[in-house]
Amino acid sequence: MDDVDFLQSTSIMSTSAQEADAQENILRPKFLKDFQGQKKIKENLGVFITAARERGEALDHVFLIGPPGLGKTTLASIVANEMGSEIRMTSAPALDKPKDLAGILTNVTENSVFFIDEIHRLKPALEEMLYIAMEDFEIDWVIGQGPSARTMRIPIPHFTLIGATTKAGMVSSPLQTRFGINCRIEFYNEQELGQIIKRSASLINVPIEDEAVTLLAKCSRGTPRIANRLLRRFRDFAEVKSNGVITPEVVNSSIKNLGIDLNGLEDQDRNILRTIIEFYGGGPVGAETLSISVGEAIESLEDFYEPYLIQKGYLKRTPRGRMVTAKAYELLGLQDLMQAQMNTNGSNFLPGFGGAGDQQGTLDLFE
Ligand SMILES: Nc1ncnc2c1ncn2[C@@H]1O[C@H](COP(=O)(O)OP(=O)(O)OP(=O)(O)O)[C@@H](O)[C@H]1O
Numbered sequence: 001m002d003d004v005d006f007l008q009s010t011s012i013m014s015t016s017a018q019e020a021d022a023q024e025n026i027l028r029p030k031f032l033k034d035f036q037g038q039k040k041i042k043e044n045l046g047v048f049i050t051a052a053r054e055r056g057e058a059l060d061h062v063f064l065i066g067p068p069g070l071g072k073t074t075l076a077s078i079v080a081n082e083m084g085s086e087i088r089m090t091s092a093p094a095l096d097k098p099k100d101l102a103g104i105l106t107n108v109t110e111n112s113v114f115f116i117d118e119i120h121r122l123k124p125a126l127e128e129m130l131y132i133a134m135e136d137f138e139i140d141w142v143i144g145q146g147p148s149a150r151t152m153r154i155p156i157p158h159f160t161l162i163g164a165t166t167k168a169g170m171v172s173s174p175l176q177t178r179f180g181i182n183c184r185i186e187f188y189n190e191q192e193l194g195q196i197i198k199r200s201a202s203l204i205n206v207p208i209e210d211e212a213v214t215l216l217a218k219c220s221r222g223t224p225r226i227a228n229r230l231l232r233r234f235r236d237f238a239e240v241k242s243n244g245v246i247t248p249e250v251v252n253s254s255i256k257n258l259g260i261d262l263n264g265l266e267d268q269d270r271n272i273l274r275t276i277i278e279f280y281g282g283g284p285v286g287a288e289t290l291s292i293s294v295g296e297a298i299e300s301l302e303d304f305y306e307p308y309l310i311q312k313g314y315l316k317r318t319p320r321g322r323m324v325t326a327k328a329y330e331l332l333g334l335q336d337l338m339q340a341q342m343n344t345n346g347s348n349f350l351p352g353f354g355g356a357g358d359q360q361g362t363l364d365l366f367e
């Protein structure tokens with residue numbers, strides 16, 4: 001288990017699946033109509049699925065890109081359900097040898113769905129096999145060894161490959177271009193999260209007041225997986241410390257116990273912002289230096305903490321390093337320090353003030 005996995009598996013705000021998330025399956029929407037948010041993706045997929053089904057063909061290959069916990073696996077099974085077809089699920093690290101992949105490809109049924117999670121981790125030899133399978137619905141198989149070895153092309157059923165990744169930038173372009181349908185899944189807004197929370201609450205039979213739904217949506221980091229996990233924790237608090245109803249009071253007191261705030265920030269999030277401000281004058285600071293200063297592995301900094309801080313407008317990634325924004329000073333009540341740092345530097349250099357940080361532009365989050 002590397003540092004990121006460790007962090008992700010222990011933090012209540014982790015975006016990756018944990019053992020306690022086994023209930024996720026109960027909460028997973030089965031059809032497009034129950035899948036909240038992502039309006040464009042839903043509309044387009046709905047059209048493509050209907051068209052493929054009416055033609056009696058397999059749906060074109062689908063590429064799902066987005067941070068953890070936003071619904072990639074859920075969407076894959078929804079596609080299979082809507083197509084009325086079978087689904088085989090695996091993840092790239094589980095596919096070791098060409099025969100592992102060939103075994104699955106030769107056994108898929110006509111028009112069914114084959115889902116490969118973490119597709120950016122697929123080995124090159126397997127990736128090449130997949131190119132031919134996706135394009136020609138055939139696989140190359142080598143028979144024999146040495147000079148007498150020969151390659152046979154074996155036809156396989158027409159299938160839909162659904163590839164999911166959290167790191168689109170790490171997927172080779174030959175693979176990427178073989179997907180006909182590309183879906184980039186975005187963080188959810190509070191209203192969409194509110195709908196997800198209400199639906200989940202009714203499925204697990206816990207009464208929750210509207211105002212509590214709003215608060216819970218606010219601290220869910222734009223991520224349905226976190227919303228569902230917090231909902232289960234708040235249910236525990238409500239049952240033990242109150243009368244079982246999740247009220248705004250229950251939410252407010254539980255988040256204190258869990259060490260998070262109403263923006264969905266944890267102590268370490270605030271520590272990262274404070275470090276950039278107090279040690280590096282607001283930035284820019286390189287990821288490596290920052291990771292040492294806050295005692296966090298660079299991967300967990302980049303993959304877990306930063307995306308949300310950036311999304312909320314507290315932090316910017318610039319080619320020269322990380323910079324905080326005025327919003328971060330406000331969050332930490334350090335406006336006076338911001339003024340002092342601006343005076344020291346002789347101008348409004350801080351990002352969020354139209355200074356150098358803005359001109360540098362920001363780097364794409366998931367590339
Ligand atoms: N749009 C949505 N509407 C309702 N619930 C959702 C939605 N998206 C995700 N969820 C809920 O969030 C949980 C996590 O989603 P899912 O497992 O599909 O995420 P993922 O993108 O595959 O994450 P990972 O990258 O870790 O594999 C699901 O169990 C589901 O209950």
Ligand SMILES: [Mg+2]
Nearest residue numbers: 072073074117
């Ligand atoms: Mg998944």
